[in-house]
Amino acid sequence: MAKALVGIIMGSESDMAVMCEAAKVLDDFDVAYEMRIVSAHRTPDVMAGYAASAVKRGLKIIIAGAGGSAHLPGMTASHTTLPVLAVPVKKDGHDHEALWSNIKMPPGIPLATMPENGAGNAALMAIEILGLNDASLTKKYVEFRRKQHDNVTHVNAELTKRGWKKYLKGQKK
Ligand code: RP5
Numbered sequence: 001m002a003k004a005l006v007g008i009i010m011g012s013e014s015d016m017a018v019m020c021e022a023a024k025v026l027d028d029f030d031v032a033y034e035m036r037i038v039s040a041h042r043t044p045d046v047m048a049g050y051a052a053s054a055v056k057r058g059l060k061i062i063i064a065g066a067g068g069s070a071h072l073p074g075m076t077a078s079h080t081t082l083p084v085l086a087v088p089v090k091k092d093g094h095d096h097e098a099l100w101s102n103i104k105m106p107p108g109i110p111l112a113t114m115p116e117n118g119a120g121n122a123a124l125m126a127i128e129i130l131g132l133n134d135a136s137l138t139k140k141y142v143e144f145r146r147k148q149h150d151n152v153t154h155v156n157a158e159l160t161k162r163g164w165k166k167y168l169k170g171q172k173k
Helices: 013-028 044-053 072-078 097-103 119-131 135-172
Strands: 006-010 033-037 061-066 084-088
Touching (some): 006 013, 006 044, 006 119, 013 033, 013 061, 013 084, 013 119, 061 072, 061 119, 072 084, 072 097, 084 119, 119 135
Parallel strands (some): 006 033, 006 061, 061 084
16 A cells, blocks of 8 residues: 555544545545544644654645634644645534634644635645656646546537527436
């Protein structure tokens, strides 16, 4: 098994439905990762140890997701010099407190905050960063971006040919 380059951590098992989207993207790009529950509130010692040992263990980036008061991403960033990508987890009944908590980091400790529940984009950002030192990964990523471009081009061609009403009707089938 390849050594993990990305650490995906989350405050609770209840965040996993959101955070597994990051794992799916990394799987698609064959990027090795590890996934752990690391609560800033319930296991603060584990959180500090995880972040402090991350460089030595070979991690290059940490994706940290949490909901509620969401201290995990920021506190993780404060215990490591690795780039930490925050995913504010928003569940039913939540307001935007996790997002606010994550984007309000004080000067001096940067935290790259993704959109609410944006674990997939966090993984893509991780791939962009890892790609700086991995040409074959960047090649796959460029191909991924090209497919998105081609998809829009294809939709536009269909729209022009059939008009939006027929296009939408075709989509609903
Ligand atoms: C945060 O508070 C966790 O990230 C989670 O989103 C929330 C509480 O989780 P559970 O009570 O569902 O374990 O620390």
